Amino acid sequence: MCHVLLKEARQCVCTSERVTLLVLGLEGAGKTSLVREIQRVLSCEVLPTTKPNQTELRVDRFEVSFINPEGGQRTWKNHYGKAHGIIFVLDSSNMAQMDEVKKTFARVLGHPKISGKPLLLLANKQDKLDALLPSEIIEYLSLEKLVNESKSLCRIEPSSATKRLPRTQCRTIIQGLHWLLRIIAVNYGALSDRIQKDSLEPQQLSEREVSRKARRPRSKTREEREPPAKRGNSQEQNAKIEESKPPKSSQNILSQKEERTMAPKKKKRKVNLKMKKKGSVQSSSTLAEDVKGKMAASGSKCGAIGGLIQNNKVAQENPRIRETSPTPAGQSTKKKNKTLKNKIKSKEQAETQRNENLSSTFDLYRRAMLALKMQQEGPKTHSISIS
Numbered sequence: 001m002c003h004v005l006l007k008e009a010r011q012c013v014c015t016s017e018r019v020t021l022l023v024l025g026l027e028g029a030g031k032t033s034l035v036r037e038i039q040r041v042l043s044c045e046v047l048p049t050t051k052p053n054q055t056e057l058r059v060d061r062f063e064v065s066f067i068n069p070e071g072g073q074r075t076w077k078n079h080y081g082k083a084h085g086i087i088f089v090l091d092s093s094n095m096a097q098m099d100e101v102k103k104t105f106a107r108v109l110g111h112p113k114i115s116g117k118p119l120l121l122l123a124n125k126q127d128k129l130d131a132l133l134p135s136e137i138i139e140y141l142s143l144e145k146l147v148n149e150s151k152s153l154c155r156i157e158p159s160s161a162t163k164r165l166p167r168t169q170c171r172t173i174i175q176g177l178h179w180l181l182r183i184i185a186v187n188y189g190a191l192s193d194r195i196q197k198d199s200l201e202p203q204q205l206s207e208r209e210v211s212r213k214a215r216r217p218r219s220k221t222r223e224e225r226e227p228p229a230k231r232g233n234s235q236e237q238n239a240k241i242e243e244s245k246p247p248k249s250s251q252n253i254l255s256q257k258e259e260r261t262m263a264p265k266k267k268k269r270k271v272n273l274k275m276k277k278k279g280s281v282q283s284s285s286t287l288a289e290d291v292k293g294k295m296a297a298s299g300s301k302c303g304a305i306g307g308l309i310q311n312n313k314v315a316q317e318n319p320r321i322r323e324t325s326p327t328p329a330g331q332s333t334k335k336k337n338k339t340l341k342n343k344i345k346s347k348e349q350a351e352t353q354r355n356e357n358l359s360s361t362f363d364l365y366r367r368a369m370l371a372l373k374m375q376q377e378g379p380k381t382h383s384i385s386i387s
């Protein structure tokens with residue numbers, strides 16, 4: 001048990017976390033002086049490094065790389081991706097620079113590779129008489145708003161990065177640094193993942209994407225899916241189609257588009273169908289009125305009676321069609337429709353009407369035939385027909 005605990009403790013001591021801190025600020029703010037002061041005050045081990053703008057220090061269990069980019073602000077963004085955290089140094093005594101500081105600070109915090117990362121703001125040169133206090137700087141930079149927008153944890157400390165001051169005066173710098181390292185330690189996994197992703201060059205990212213796609217199981221081509229016999233003569237034609245085929249994603253879009261264009265068509269067909277039914281009902285209603293008066297005139301219109309009955313049946317079976325298709329106001333057909341509605345209320349009514357129509361028609365037809373016969377046969381047949 002003791003052995004295991006000892007082993008774990010030794011592992012904790014031995015494994016140091018590598019942390020990269022970006023030291024940013026306008027020219028002459030005191031960036032170089034600050035890194036030098038940290039080294040002096042903490043009397044920490046300086047680790048070997050080959051990079052000129054980099055200082056490697058062992059701070060507690062961390063191997064900290066302080067990157068102080070050379071070549072002005074345009075080079076800063078080259079380092080954003082590899083930073084665990086930021087130390088932003090400003091000259092609190094330089095009021096003329098304060099507007100530029102504000103813009104620069106906002107730009108840094110707003111960068112996608114920086115936002116969300118912890119930030120220590122050092123209000124440097126506090127030993128100077130005209131230096132702004134941290135509270136004034138918070139207000140001047142609208143710090144709260146900026147920090148909220150970038151969702152970064154931020155701490156502001158007054159500092160004096162000059163060798164002339166006693167060590168105790170540098171307490172705030174060390175406090176700030178420890179705070180920063182603590183926040184980084186808590187979020188170390190997430191920050192390291194982000195750094196790994198952000199550090200990749202765009203070309204490397206695309207290469208990674210390509211290799212990822214290559215590892216994915218490839219869907220079978222048509223040749224692989226279908227036996228050669230089935231492919232047969234249409235191979236040439238298929239090749240042409242394959243050529244003009246859009247990639248899968250656009251195919252999906254296409255199918256969606258087709259669906260979208262198909263939907264109104266279906267609706268249109270439905271509407272047409274409704275219109276047809278509606279039309280049939282309407283036409284049957286006028287037919288009903290016409291036939292009622294005119295059927296007796298000729299026997300050839302007997303077929304129309306059957307049609308009328310059929311149409312009435314349709315109207316009866318689909319009463320909703322009539323209800324859902326209102327007739328425009330002020331039309332004369334309104335009354336007729338109402339009459340027809342009443343007539344087709346029930347099947348029995350329709351049946352009765354059909355019988356009435358049939359009997360009256362046949363009766364009239366019979367009478368007409370008799371009259372014709374009488375005309376042809378003279379007074380003799382007349383008496384017969386009467387009987």
Ligand SMILES: Nc1nc2c(ncn2[C@@H]2O[C@H](COP(=O)(O)OP(=O)(O)OP(=O)(O)O)[C@@H](O)[C@H]2O)c(=O)[nH]1
Binds near residue numbers: 032124
């Ligand atoms: N009074 C006072 N002077 C300081 C302080 N920090 C830095 N200086 C002085 O300010 C000047 C610029 O300091 P640097 O550390 O070189 O500033 P820097 O940000 O590295 O400047 P660049 O590398 O040119 O961007 C030097 O003369 C420092 O001695 C401070 O806290 N108080």
Ligand SMILES: [Mg+2]
Binds near residue numbers: 031032033068
């Ligand atoms: Mg410098």
